[in-house]
Amino acid sequence: MAGVDTKLVYFSWVRERVGKGEERIILPEEISTVMELLLWLKQRDESFAAALEFPEIIRVALDQEHAEHTDKIGTPREIAIFPPMTGG
Amino acid sequence: MAGVDTKLVYFSWVRERVGKGEERIILPEEISTVMELLLWLKQRDESFAAALEFPEIIRVALDQEHAEHTDKIGTPREIAIFPPMTGG
């Protein structure tokens, strides 16, 4: 988990606000849960602050499976961050 | 109501058991409700006895509208008698 090279992918207005569809990051050691990841990303820069202004509404998927904000992140290869879905 | 010339129509196995699809009858004066009609028809002959063996399950429509067994018959032009429906 800590210090692991991970792919982040963004969708919808989260993607637009952060200004990119994906990136690779090294997850800091101190990040354990999904919510901790969102709060850490939010303080990276203004774009992330805008995208993750209300982290409680943001959805996260770990290796393409929905995760709760309290879930441990573990060591996924891919973490997706996106707004509530509006398909169908 | 009483003594009125009325068309009776039969469907499904009621029609088969009474041996005809329709007939005209003079409704006897003493018949007031739908159930009274069924019980009167039942004692007409063996065919009606077989068709209306269990009058409580038989459905009746007065001028093409469903009627309850306790409903007054009134003076319909057409009375339909049939088993529970199995469409759809």
Added chain:
Amino acid sequence: MTSQCVTVRVQSEDFDQAVETALLTKGRTDIGAVATFSGLCRGEGETLTALELEHYPGMAESEIETVTNEAMKRWPIDGLTVIHRYGKILPGEQIVLVIATSKHRDAAFDGARYVMDFLKTNAPFWKKEHRADGDDSNWVDAREEDEQAKARWE
């Protein structure tokens, strides 16, 4: 096309679901949901060769219209088409079609199911079985589940 359109047909001929759907949706951009039900004749493990549907002409149409009117009152439905066949119908063939269109899916789903539930128990149709063993005397029994299905809307 008007904003509400109800079609009820009782016929011996088969119908084309795609044609009926297009009649309700073509050229319109205000419909978000189309819920469709079609009922088919089952062969019951090849014991049936056909169903023969008897109906009460006039009352069949008017009972279906009563049901569609009630559905249009209960839900914001834009279009509602109900077609019910009579006569001899072979296994695999279509018996009944209900299409409900609306802005949102709940009204379309509820409308279509409501019409089917009431049609089953209120519309004057009766099904007779033609059996593979040559016995053509059996009428399909009404199902208690169909009465219960109607009760859920009360």
Added chain:
Amino acid sequence: MTSQCVTVRVQSEDFDQAVETALLTKGRTDIGAVATFSGLCRGEGETLTALELEHYPGMAESEIETVTNEAMKRWPIDGLTVIHRYGKILPGEQIVLVIATSKHRDAAFDGARYVMDFLKTNAPFWKKEHRADGDDSNWVDAREEDEQAKARWE
């Protein structure tokens, strides 16, 4: 054809409901009920010129498969087809299709509606509006009703 068949497709191309229905029903005499839902793009009184659907490739398919598997476990469904489009979709065009077939109508209706309810809130798709006034920046908000609709199955 096997007795249970599930098809899930995520694609940009349009689909033909009649073709998909025939794939589930053709040559079969054991299916009594076909429940179909199609979701169309609404023009919202001509304020919209198109919807642009973004999706998460891979996860979109696997989330729909999770929902279809659950539906197959819950109800005696014979066939289940789900097709969801992505990309630019014009008002009046089709977005999503769900077809559920079964012996009886309750399983077909329940299965189709269950899949739609979960697909709405669980499948990773997002709709962006292209507006007639030139504003292409608005993403459709998730509806509280859709969360409630999912809750009714618990």
